[in-house]
Amino acid sequence: xxxxxxxxxxxxxxxxxxxxxxxxxxxxxxxxxxxxxxxxxxxxxxxxxxxxxxxxxxxxxxxxxxxxxxxxxxxxxxxxxxxxxxxxxxxxxxxxxxxxxxxxxxxxxxxxxxxxxxxxxxxxxxxxxxxxxxxxxxxxxxxxxxxxxxxxxxxxxxxxxxxxxxxxxxxxxxxxxxxxxxxxxxxxxxxxxxxxxxxxxxxxxxxxxxxxxxxxxxxxxxxxxxxxxxxxxxxxxxxxxxxxxxxxxxxxxxxxxxxxxxxxxxxxxxxxxxxxxxxxxxxxxxxxxxxxxxxxxxxxxxxxxxxxxxxxxxxxxxxxxxxxxxxxxxxxxxxxxxxxxxxxxxxxxxxxxxxxxxxxxxxxxxxxxxxxxxxxxxxxxxxxxxxxxxxxxxxxxxxxxxxxxxxxxxxxxxxxxxxxxxxxxxxxxxxxxxxxxxxxxxxxxxxxxxxxxxxxxxxxxxxx
Numbered sequence: 310x311x312x313x314x315x316x317x318x319x320x321x322x323x324x325x326x327x328x329x330x331x332x333x334x335x336x337x338x339x340x341x342x343x344x345x346x347x348x349x350x351x352x353x354x355x356x357x358x359x360x361x362x363x364x365x366x367x368x369x370x371x372x373x374x375x376x377x378x379x380x381x382x383x384x385x386x387x388x389x390x391x392x393x394x395x396x397x398x399x400x401x402x403x404x405x406x407x408x409x410x411x412x413x414x415x416x417x418x419x420x421x422x423x424x425x426x427x428x429x430x431x432x433x434x435x436x437x438x439x440x441x442x443x444x445x446x447x448x449x450x451x452x453x454x455x456x457x458x459x460x461x462x463x464x465x466x467x468x469x470x471x472x473x474x475x476x477x478x479x480x481x482x483x484x485x486x487x488x489x490x491x492x493x494x495x496x497x498x499x500x501x502x503x504x505x506x507x508x509x510x511x512x513x514x515x516x517x518x519x520x521x522x523x524x525x526x527x528x529x530x531x532x533x534x535x536x537x538x539x540x541x542x543x544x545x546x547x548x549x550x551x552x553x554x555x556x557x558x559x560x561x562x563x564x565x566x567x568x569x570x571x572x573x574x575x576x577x578x579x580x581x582x583x584x585x586x587x588x589x590x591x592x593x594x595x596x597x598x599x600x601x602x603x604x605x606x607x608x609x610x611x612x613x614x615x616x617x618x619x620x621x622x623x624x625x626x627x628x629x630x631x632x633x634x635x636x637x638x639x640x641x642x643x644x645x646x647x648x649x650x651x652x653x654x655x656x657x658x659x660x661x662x663x664x665x666x667x668x669x670x671x672x673x674x675x676x677x678x679x680x681x682x683x684x685x686x687x688x689x690x691x692x693x694x695x696x697x698x699x700x701x702x703x704x705x706x707x708x709x710x711x712x713x714x715x716x717x718x719x720x721x722x723x724x725x726x727x728x729x730x731x732x733x734x735x736x737x738x739x740x741x742x743x744x745x746x747x748x749x750x751x752x753x754x755x756x757x758x759x760x761x762x763x764x765x766x767x768x769x770x771x772x773x
Contacts, residue, residue: 310725319386322727323376325658325761328404329642332413334372334380335387336420337364344391345420353637354419360639391421398429399557403662403760405431412640419637430557435669436547440555443610449478453608469607472590482508483750483757490517498525500577501544505533506738507670509746509759510713527580532672533738543574550576551597553619559610560626563619655711655763657695659745660732662760667736675738687740688719690732691766696722701768709733711745711764720766731766735759 314320323331339345340361351357369380376383390396398418404410418429433439445452451474455462463474480488486508488494497518508514518524518537526538535541547554549570553561570576575583578597585592594600598616605614614625666683667674674680689709691701701707703722708715709731718733718740726732733742749758 318389319382321378321382321386323378325660325730326407327376328407329409329413330367330372331376331378331383332410332417333364333367333642334369334376334383335390336360336413336417337367338384338387339391339417339420340364342388344388350420354639355637356639356641359641360416360420363641390417396421399432400429401432401662402434406756406758406760409642412642416639419639428558432557434663437554439557439559440553440561443555443608444604448481452604453610455608466607469603481750483748486514486517487748489521492520495521496523496525497521498527499534499538500527501529503528503532503534503670503672503738505537506672506741507735507743509743509748509757511741511744512714513748527577528672529574530672530676542580543572544580545570545574545576549574552576552578553601560624561611561614561619562624563616655765656729657764657766658730658761659709659711659742659764660726660730660761661735661742662732664734664736667734669736670741670743671736671738674736686719687716687733687737688721689766690721690723690726692726692728692730693722693724694728695731695766696720699766699768701766706769708767708769709742709745709764710767711747711762713747714744716740716742716744717769720768731764 310320310322321331347357369383372378372383373380398414400414404414414429422428433442443453447454449457451457451462451466457463457474457478458476463476467474482502482504485494485497486504489497490513504514505511505518515537518534523540524538525540525542526532526535527542527544528535529544529546531541547564548567550564551566552564554564555561576597578594578600582592582594594603601614601616604611619625664684666680689707691699691707696702701720701722703720705720706717707720708717735742743759745764746757746759746762750756
């Protein structure tokens with residue numbers, strides 16, 4: 310239970326991994342009780358009849374049993390959502406790691422949106438994470454989510470950049486680590502990421518990076534990953550460069566340099582330009598402003614944005630009103646997703662999330678002495694009933710173990726975590742919680758599943 314839950318008209322608490330089942334239950338209710346504009350939906354979206362038929366398999370009894378949420382509450386949620394004049398869905402990254410969950414949310418938006426309603430917004434873990442995705446960091450898309458397989462899209466970028474683009478999609482970060490481990494990738498260039506801490510199964514990630522012939526890391530700090538590199542390129546912080554930040558709803562704000570870069574550090578784009586010059590491919594950008602001008606030219610999501618407009622208005626929100634013209638399709642989920650099960654000997658479900666005074670994997674925030682005063686060390690939150698059964702008291706050191714790893718942290722007894730669950734943040738590099746996870750990627754999104762897994766907890770002595 311979070312502070313946000315206390316503001317809700319209705320708080321639903323599904324079991325880990327059952328988001329799609331709950332959401333599909335809402336969609337079924339909206340269709341059966343005719344809480345939507347059917348004619349409008351059929352005009353805009355394909356597969357409606359197929360969706361309605363598929364949702365018949367999501368019975369009230371089945372969904373209630375799987376999610377642990379009462380069917381009457383799911384029906385009430387559906388009526389509240391469908392009855393809103395303009396409803397938006399804001400979700401965290403956990404649902405994004407479940408392809409069926411994201412598909413179910415998209416279906417819900419398409420089912421209730423008449424063309425002038427709300428949208429689906431996913432909160433990114435890091436500041437400007439939305440901007441990074443918008444700029445083509447996905448392996449099968451060019452900037453602006455323009456498909457790499459589209460010949461006309463490739464031609465547009467090739468003409469502007471003076472090069473030929475590959476036609477096949479690249480690898481995800483997860484796939485790159487696997488390829489490095491197998492030896493099919495021999496070199497890697499990592500920018501602003503610390504996968505030794507932020508990826509699952511840290512031992513495997515470390516082994517994969519150590520096996521490379523050549524590793525370059527570009528970052529602000531000498532992170533656990535940077536310590537493995539042959540070359541470290543010092544990057545400037547946000548306060549030492551010009552640019553923009555894009556928030557989760559697509560609003561762009563101007564970033565202005567407050568300090569000169571320390572030491573030999575440079576803004577990321579300048580480092581890339583210098584590398585390009587040394588590789589005999591000159592990139593003729595004289596400033597970050599010129600980069601933004603090119604973005605406005607090539608990326609429809611950012612069409613019309615410019616530093617001049619940002620300076621005059623403070624922010625740019627043209628993208629909020631951008632709607633691609635292509636016809637939409639409902640996604641069909643054929644079976645009710647099951648909750649994340651507890652493996653033999655690992656009876657608890659670990660939930661990983663964020664805490665107020667740290668963020669991300671702690672690469673930056675854990676270095677702040679002032680933030681450390683609020684949360685000086687890693688901890689795991691344990692339900693009071695589970696703690697009593699395990700003979701664990703508040704403040705005890707405990708070992709949290711999974712089939713692939715373990716961490717030793719302080720226990721905090723609370724009623725906010727439901728029985729059978731424990732909660733821990735990923736923001737302490739000294740206690741890398743992602744080391745408890747194995748490499749498991751969603752088949753649809755290819756995102757790594759690092760939100761929940763099966764664990765056991767035991768009190769440890771001072772000698773451990």
